Amino acid sequence: MNIIVSGCAGFIGSRVCEILINKGHSVIGIDNLNEAYDNKLKIYRLNKLKESDSFKYYKYDITDIASLENIFLNNSDIDAVINLAARAGVRASIQMPQEYINTNVVGTVNLLELCIKNNVTKFVQASTSSLYGENKTPFKEDMNTDRTLSPYAASKKAAENICYTYNKLYGIDISVLRYFTVYGPAGRPDMSPFRFIRWITEEEDLILYGDGNHERDFTYVDDIAEGTILALKKVGFEIINLGNDQPLKMKELISQIEVLTDKKARIINKSEQKADVHATWAEILKARNILGWEPKYNLEEGIALSVEWYKNNREFARSIDIALN
Ligand SMILES: NC(=O)c1ccc[n+]([C@@H]2O[C@H](COP(=O)([O-])OP(=O)(O)OC[C@H]3O[C@@H](n4cnc5c(N)ncnc54)[C@H](O)[C@@H]3O)[C@@H](O)[C@H]2O)c1
Numbered sequence: 001m002n003i004i005v006s007g008c009a010g011f012i013g014s015r016v017c018e019i020l021i022n023k024g025h026s027v028i029g030i031d032n033l034n035e036a037y038d039n040k041l042k043i044y045r046l047n048k049l050k051e052s053d054s055f056k057y058y059k060y061d062i063t064d065i066a067s068l069e070n071i072f073l074n075n076s077d078i079d080a081v082i083n084l085a086a087r088a089g090v091r092a093s094i095q096m097p098q099e100y101i102n103t104n105v106v107g108t109v110n111l112l113e114l115c116i117k118n119n120v121t122k123f124v125q126a127s128t129s130s131l132y133g134e135n136k137t138p139f140k141e142d143m144n145t146d147r148t149l150s151p152y153a154a155s156k157k158a159a160e161n162i163c164y165t166y167n168k169l170y171g172i173d174i175s176v177l178r179y180f181t182v183y184g185p186a187g188r189p190d191m192s193p194f195r196f197i198r199w200i201t202e203e204e205d206l207i208l209y210g211d212g213n214h215e216r217d218f219t220y221v222d223d224i225a226e227g228t229i230l231a232l233k234k235v236g237f238e239i240i241n242l243g244n245d246q247p248l249k250m251k252e253l254i255s256q257i258e259v260l261t262d263k264k265a266r267i268i269n270k271s272e273q274k275a276d277v278h279a280t281w282a283e284i285l286k287a288r289n290i291l292g293w294e295p296k297y298n299l300e301e302g303i304a305l306s307v308e309w310y311k312n313n314r315e316f317a318r319s320i321d322i323a324l325n
Contacts, residue, residue, distance in 0.1 A: 001232070002078050004071070006030045006062050006111065007085035011188045012126070012179070014045035015225040016082060021054045023229070028075055030068075032061040036087060037190050038321040045186060062107035065114070072118045080122035080232050083111050086156075089190050090130055090275045093152035104155035105162065112166045122173050123163065124231050129180040129217070129243065129280045131157045137215075137247070137281035141178070141239045150275035160239065167237040175231035180243030180282045184221030184302060185309030189322045192250065193218065193303070197310045199265070200257050202318055206265045210272035212251030215279035217243040220297035220305075230291040243282020244295045256300065260307040 003020060007013035008029025017027045029049065033042050049055045056075070060067040062085050072078065085107060087093065087100040108125065115123055130153040132139040148154040163174045183193035199206040219242065227242040254265050287293040297305075310317050 001025045001080060002028070002075065003232075004028045004030065004078055004081045006081070006083050006107075008049065008057065009033055009042035009046040010084060011045075011186065012182055012221060012224055012228070013084040014049060015184070015221050016084065016228050017049050017055065019222075019225050019229060021049070021052045026054045027056070028071060028078070029055060029057045030060050030062060030071065030085065031057075033059060036089070036092065037188060040316075041186060041189060041320055044316070062110055063102050065110040068110055068114055072114050078118065078120050080124065081111055081115055081120055082124040082228060083108055084126045086126060088152070088188070090150045090152050091273060092190070093150050093155070094275060097151035100151050100155045105158045108159040109162055112162065112172070115172055116166070116170050120172070122232060122234070123166075124228060125159060125163050125174060125176045127156045127160050127176050127178045127239070128153065129178055129241070129282065130277065131178070132280065133277060137279050138245070138283040139241065139281060140283045141241055141286055149277060164237060173234050174237050175235050176239040177228060177231055178239065178241045178282075179224055180217040180219045180241065180280055182221050182224050183218050184306055187221070187306065189320050192253065193306060195322055196254055196257050196265070197261070197307055198317065198322060200254070200263050201261050201310060201314070203263060203266065205268045206254070207270055208250065208254075208267050209270050209276065210250070211269065212249060212254065214250050214276065215247040215281065216250070217245065217247045217281045218253070218299055218302070219244040219295060220302035223295040223297055227287060227291060227293045230293050233291070235290060238286070238290060240286045240290060241282040241284055242287055242293070243280070243284055244299070245282055245284050246299060247279060247281040248299055253303070256303050257307065260304055
C-alpha cells in the first residue's frame with residue numbers, strides 16, 4: 001500500500017512508519033518539525049526513516065492546504081492517510097490553545113478534504129484517552145466525552161466529530177484510535193516516562209505533580225504502532241481504545257525506574273495540575289474484537305526497553321532539552 005503518515009518525525013508516527021516500511025509498504029511522511037519539544041529527537045527519528053527507499057518526506061504543515069495539495073498531486077494511488085500530526089499534551093494546550101485548534105482541527109479537516117477530492121478511501125485518526133475526563137474507569141468508547149478538561153482534549157474531540165461527519169457525508173472509512181499514555185524508546189521529552197528516566201539516571205531533581213497516586217494506563221509504542229496499522233482495515237466508522245488495560249500509579253513507575261537504574265529518585269512534589277485527569281484505564285474489548293489487537297508488552301518489559309535505550313544513547317538523550325512546559 002501507499003500510505004501518507006502525518007507526524008512522521010513524531011514519537012508514534014516514526015514507529016508507525018518504520019513498521020509499515022518493514023511490512024513492505026511505501027510511506028509518504030509529512031511533518032513540520034515544530035518546536036513543541038526539542039527538535040533533535042525528531043531529526044534523530046527522521047534520519048532513521050530516510051535510510052529507506054520506501055520513505056518520502058515532506059516538511060509541510062498540515063494547516064497549509066496548498067502544500068498538502070502538492071503532495072496529492074505528485075503522488076497518485078494513495079490508499080490511506082494516517083493522521084498522527086498534532087499538538088499533543090494537556091498542559092501546553094492551556095498556554096497555546098490556538099495552536100492546538102489549528103493543527104488538531106483545521107489540519108484534520110484539510111487532510112479529510114484532500115482524501116475526498118483524491119478518492120482516498122481510508123483514514124486513521126489519532127485521538128486520546130484525555131477526552132474521557134472524569135468518567136469512571138475503565139474507560140469505554142461509548143462513554144460521554146463532552147466534558148473535556150483541556151483545550152487539547154477538546155480539540156481531539158472536535159477532530160473525532162469531524163471524522164464522523166466526513167464518514168456520514170462521503171462514506172470515507174475511518175478508524176479513530178484513542179491512545180492511552182504511550183511510552184518507549186526515544187519517547188516524548190514532555191512526558192513523564194522520558195523525564196523520569198532522565199532525571200533518575202542523571203541524579204537530577206524529579207518534578208512530580210500531585211502525590212504520585214495518579215494512575216495511567218501506560219502503553220508501549222510498538223503495541224500502539226501495530227494497532228494503528230491493524231486499524232487500516234475497513235471498519236465503516238469506529239472509535240477504538242488502544243491501551244494496556246493495566247494502569248499503574250506514577251509512584252510505582254518511579255520505583256520501577258529506580259530498580260532498573262539502581263538509583264534513587266530525588267522527588268520534588270508540585271501541586272496537582274487542574275487539567276490532568278486522576279486516572280486512565282482502557283477497556284480494550286473493541287480493539288480485540290474489531291482489530292484482533294492485543295498489547296504484547298507489559299510495563300516491566302516496556303520500561304526496561306526504554307531505560308536500555310536511554311543507557312545506549314546516553315550522551316544524546318541527556319542533551320535533549322526538557323524545559324518544563
Ligand atoms: N504519546 C501519547 O501518549 C499520546 C496519547 C494520546 C494521543 N496521542 C496522539 O498521537 C499522535 C502522535 O503523538 P506523539 O506522542 O507521537 O506526539 P509527537 O509530538 O511526538 O508527534 C507529533 C508530530 O506531529 C508533528 N506536527 C505537529 N503539528 C504539525 C503540523 N501542523 N503539520 C505537520 N506536522 C505537525 C510534530 O512535529 C511531531 O513530530 C498525536 O495525534 C497525539 O495527540 C499521543
